[in-house]
Amino acid sequence: MGPRIGPVGMEPQMTDKDTKAMMGTEDTPGDKASPDSQDLRPSVFHSIKFFVLCHSLLQLAQLMISGYLKSSISTVEKRFGLSSQTSGLLAAFNEVGNTTLIVFVSYFGSRVHRPRLIGCGAILVALAGLLMTLPHFISEPYHYDRTSPGDMPQDFEASLCLTTTSAPAPTPSNGSSCSSYTEAQHLAAVGIMFMAQTLLGVGSVPIQPFGISYIDDFAHGNNSPLYLGILFAVTMMGPGMAYGLGGLMLRLYVDIDRMPEGGISLTSKDPRWVGAWWLGFLISAVAVALAATPYFFFPREMAKEKDELHFRRRVLAIVSKGKDSSEQTPEESPKKQDGLAQIAPDLTVVQFIKVFPRVLLRTLRHPIFLLVVLSQVCVSSMVAGMATFLPKFLERQFSITASYANMLIGCLSIPSAIVGIVVGGILVKRLHLGPMRCSVLCLLGALFCLLFTLPLFFMGCPTHQIAGIFHRPGSQPGLESFPGCMEPCACPPDDFNPVCDPSTGVEYLTPCHAGCTTRVVQEALNKSQVFYTNCSCVAGGGPVPAGSCDSACSHLVLPFMLLISLGAAMASVTHTPSFMLILRGVKKEDKTLAVGIQFMLLRVLAWMPSPVIHGSAIDTTCVHWDWSCGRRAVCRYYDHDLLRTRFIGLQFFFKTGSLACFALIMAILRQQGKEEGTKVVTCPGLQQQPLMSGPEKKPEESRV
Secondary structure (H helix, E strand, O other), rough: OOOOOOOOOOOOOOOOHHHHHHHHHHHOOOOOOOOOOOHHHHHHHOOHHHHHHHHHHHHHHHHHHHHHHOOHHHHHHHHOOOHHHHHHHHHOOHHHHHHHHHHHHHHOOOOOOOHHHHHHHHHHHHHHHHHHHHHHHHHHOOOOOOOOOOOOOOOOOOOOOEOOOOOOOOOOOOOOOOOOHHHHHHHHHHHHHHHHHHHHHHHHHHHHHHHHHHHHHHHHOOOOOOOOOHHHHHHHHHHHHHHHOOOOOOOOOOOOOOOOOOOOOOOOOOOOEEEOOHHHHHHHHHEEEEEEEEHOOOOOOOOOOOOOOOHHHHHHHHHHHHOOOOOOOOOOHHOOOOOOOHHHOOOOOHHHHHHHHHHHHHHOOOHHHHHHHHHHHHHHHHHHHHHHHHHHHHHHOHHHHHHHHHHEEEEEEEHHHHHHHHHHHHHHHHOOHHHHHHHHHHHHHHHHHHHHHEEEEEHOOOOOOOOOOOOOOOOOHHHHHOOOOOEOOOOOOOOOOOOEOOOOOEEOOOOOOOOOOEEEEEOOOEEEEEEEEOOOHHHHHHHEEEOOOOOHHHHHHHHHHHHHOOOOOHHHHHHHHHHHHHHHHOHHHHHHHHHHHHHHHHHHHHHHHHHHHHHHHHHEEEEEEEEEOOOOOOOOEEHHHHHHHHHHHHHHHHHHHHHHHHHHHHHHHHHEEEHHOOOOOOOOOHHHEEEEEEEHHHHHHOOO
């Protein structure tokens, strides 16, 4: 039987000779009797430190590829004509495969070659990333002006006001002229992306759990927390790097590999701009594949690290103070067979499936565990919606580019969340917080997070006036000033090439809708600015510049992001203390499975539905939809005030739910404390009550 992590008290039984012999029997196929240190020293793959380094890089790359879609969600919507509800479903679809298989990790954990399974999962993640880029290569080049023929520069004359006699008949707005091949191509591209997201979730299943258990098994007991801390610290940089990569890639044009001969006249500020969203997936997939290579050379089991063996007595003294409730003597080991994590290796798959619901219901009956999980569901729902649609929200609300929005999130929000997690852990450690004080810290973090959300309802830009679509009360009239100004024009109803009248702040769907008949290009300092003149719907006939009208309150984006980042930091402070409440709220033998149930419920109740809920709420604020092949495609214009109210309102709702759960937890703990204080503690069975440990209450609450 291979080495498994055991109680600290059993460590003296393993001598250095036994360790080497165990290593030789596992990894040396030939003579296994007396391997010496010279056989072990040359191989770097027998070092747990090198495994920690490799696993940190792998999880960093894996989270980067998982989070990259969120950084380019609005770009994917524009490129493939998706609604926010559909894009939210796409972003959440990687949780489907992940949730389906994560339950079996505790069953297969001790029966497989963990490093190789991690490597296979990482290769699958890399293949999923490559599959995400496939729709770009099988789709036709992006035409930001669908009415222009392929042999002339886009938006040259197609969007101008032409007389009815000289212009071709406009295509119907329902897209009935769309060919069946184009529609099939679109469905294939979207289906491939959903398949890639599913494979991404499946490939991610073994990476984190098997990596953590492998480190915990073969690292010295005193080094394991340090290694796991390094692992999590490096891993948390992954989402930030994903947004940073998105910010860089979206500055490049989507068809950078097949630019049209006449070039393009778009800038990244143009609402029709589509960045090279696929390039980030390609880079991330290569990074994951490179990080996965070493795992095929690690042994199934390695010698337990012995760097700190001569400090064993001091380590045992420290550990015994902080982990009295979790220690176990050799005599107790055979008796503790109630937990599923302990008996899983002895069960068949069918028996495992039959036992799991019973243990699940037993765990959910703990009120503290249930309330903590519900609070984390609320927090995770808020984070999932914010991570998926905050870049798009910033683009629409403050009229900034997708690249700039990603840079703001990657440089402000993600680091603030990391700092919050670290601060929460430091407070729990330094102040020796027990369950009651952990609940107070969680309550304060949720309260301040909620307070930082209130000003966000009032920080935003109203929708500017859009001729024929949106009229802001109190603003100057649009087409009403020039009745019939565009009647002689044959304007395509499904074209989108916005222009802005700077004198009135009115935006028109196309130069044709503004009655413009002439296009002028001004070259200056390697930049070309397009203007339209002779516009019958504009006072003085123009000129009017191409592109949407500038926002009057774009300067509010930095204060807005500052409040978002502070709220993220406060919410992240609750991460460690809430996790400690879960560990103190269940029986000792159920702790391992309780953590697995926690992550499973978070996926099912938060990470899967939340992006769809937020996307559906965003879709309800749309005032002008683009149509493609008879179906509703991407939204062109939103009601900004309604968008801000509903998006921030959802965040406020989830934060309020988290605050209420933490308040109930504190009330229950206070009531349990009063009841415990009135009893004469004589029954040894109280040691297994949630969050109370009878005679050992003081050591239990003195340290986490």
